[in-house]
Amino acid sequence: MASLWLWILMSAISIVNGDIEDDFRGLYEVYDDYHLFLGHVSETTRDDIESVGMEFNCHSSVSPEKPTSVHKLRPGDINVVAGIGDSLSTAYAAGAPIFLPVMLNYWGVSASIGGDKSLSSVGTLPNILRKYNPDILGYSTGEGIVFTQPKSKSFNHAVVGAKAKGLPKQARKLIDDLRAHSDVDMENDWKFITLFIGGNDLCSGCSKETSEPQEYLAFIDETLRIFHDEVPRAIVNLVGVLNAYILPELDGSLKCNLVHSIVCSCLHKDGGKEAIYERAKEYQRVVQEHIESGKFDDKDDFTVVYQPFFHETNIPKHADGSPDSSYFASDCFHLSQKGQAAQATANWNGLFEPVGSKRLEWVPGEKLNCPSEEFPYIYTNVNSKSDGLQHGYYQSDVNENPNQKLSKQTFIIVGVIGGVMLVIIIAAIVVRISKKPNRLSLNGSYQRL
Template sequence: MKKQFVAIFLAFCFVPKFRCSDEKYHNDESAETRWNRYAEFLRFYGGGDAISSGIDPKDFTHPGLSENQPNAPIPPPPALPGLPDLNITAPKFFCFNYNLTSINFTCDHLERSNPRPTSVHRLRPSDIDVIAAMGDSITAGNGAGADCLLEVIIMGRDLTFSIGGRASLEDGALTLANILRTYNPNITGYSLGSGPASSIEKARLNVAIPGARSRDMLDQAEVLIGRMKNMTDVDYDNDWKMVTLFIGGNDLCACSDISAKEFANNIKEALDLMHSEMPRTFVNVVQVILVTEINKLTTPDCHLAHGIYCPCAKEFYNTDWKDVFELTKAYHRAVEDMILYGQFDTRDDFTVVIQPFFEETYIRENDHNILSPDCFHLSEFGHQISAMSLWNNLIEPAGQKRKAWNYGDVVECPGKPGKRNCKR
């Protein structure tokens, strides 16, 4: 039975997948790297060892937004080599007008502040010494880099948008951590591999756990603080830290009507702990994604997956699915009200900033490029454009932050709106 499982697994994973004919969004991997990822999955599956407001305009802001670029034409999907013509209509795949296999990051280098700033409102990107993340399966990296359904179980933490540290921008690994590494090569905390949160040498300061909800953020904050204090390459009292908290999808998909007030209060408890325990900290709170966008994915495999992950948000299963949309918007408002109240701005070395790029992000019909093979988690490309959007939000001033990412957006430079950083 085990041999049959391995054979089926390898068959799924080595069948070529549709790709755009002249645009590529998945990083090339050596055969050895690819095999190691499969081996890690088999060990894990088999039960063995698991292989801003107030920021200085010269530093962390830019004064405006860039215009979207027109979308590139959509070529037909290439044929799968070696398979008979079954007269099946292939799903619609989209190509984009920039190539994320290599990022030419040409923003002006901002030297580290000298002396080191004591106020969070004087931070430059090069002043960030430590990066960390909290959340659920998206931050844990499930589906990032997956080429087949079975690979979604692998937690590709080194590819996640907020803290992934695989390779570099030059290799097409667009993550917030890799952008910050161009400013400070000595930054620490970013994830270096795949595996559970307990695998400290790979997860590093990514403490996200698949299935986590807002009620779990306090526990994750406790784990994060303890882990930071024990890391030899972190000067806990003096290093500037950036933490990204992204949660809420599982609260919405639990179909149990977790109220907006309860959701915001759960996040507040985690922020209260960080505010009391963490010196020199900048916290990004990324607003929850619009889970009801899964209704735009209508293929049979997506219907099946959504029936498992989030049936209450899917019209196919729930005629009252719009209630989930309204609850999502209520989550957004409750978190915004809680943070803008100002309770976390009582110290000069700590702040919490909402990054709203998911609030109004809508996908195209049956756009499978941004999602993993399970039609739910972000693909590697989805993480890349989320990283771009998080960075752009980060350098946009309060009141002017984009609430959506769009095809054609570019990686912006602090102080230089519209400067392109993606090779065509």
């Protein structure tokens, strides 16, 4: 155990020094001891964390024939999932029962790309999609040491500590993996790629290093252009940045204060919290406007959809008004599995809200929405504006009674018939009155010869 703690100390030092990938090449030598240590800390706590699932009562939603247009894409048409971004997408520390200087990535519970177990116990976007297509490829599973690339990571190319400037490199690696995978039909399979990044850019805002909104946007634009030009049949699910200014609400313990002062030091400088808030709002604004301008809507088999559910997100509160820290990992910075599941739910529901009418916040405990039978497609910039399409979704936990549906139809029919009859009666009265002889006034002023 002494060697374990020595490794943790050296790992922390190496991270601070920046020699990350080289210093982590030999970490598998102590991985088993480290994993065993975590497993014995609190099995009860870990079991509680690993049971954040979702109820699913949606109908099948697969196109009769594979669609050729991304604007007619249903959930069951998706064959491949992938993700790029930072530690929120690697699910760093999401399942850690206690705080340690260096923790694991819990890839299998990542909201964007995790696929551990099943939806009933682990709420993620891929686990929802697997309800429509059990053979979907690309989701990551399990857990492991940061900066390693086990096969279980699959098409999750997010990197701990990444900033927007690293996205083009992640995109290139992902494309290489997609092309090399024997079970991926690059030309015909529909791919769902989630891009979520920005926390590290915000927290480095004091130094201005690649943190200006236009620089941030430029790297995202470059990444999207790579996908646009090289990945056919793809929809990029771009999640707006989570505003880091909310983190100080978790302060109070020595642990949280220490972590925040190290990983997001800007928050603790004069005016830092307000500066990060404003910068995050600018990130959100410039990216959303860029995506919804239609720049990436010039191909029928590719699009980018912006998801703004983090725009006005606040830390959930207990009944007494105190912050509910259960949505955050033990390091007070990353999302716990509960937080990851909340993100997945909000993101999924956003897929079935038209562009321009998407919610700007997520609500703790919200249910999964299902694509409606009238409009079963994932909303895009294009189909959200199409005339003649019926928009909407229905709640997965509400099953409409067929008798109630018939009653509604009967009511409508009776109402229409009644309205027509009323018009006929009024018309008959008017005609009858018009045929009666005009009464003349006593003084004869209205008599006509």
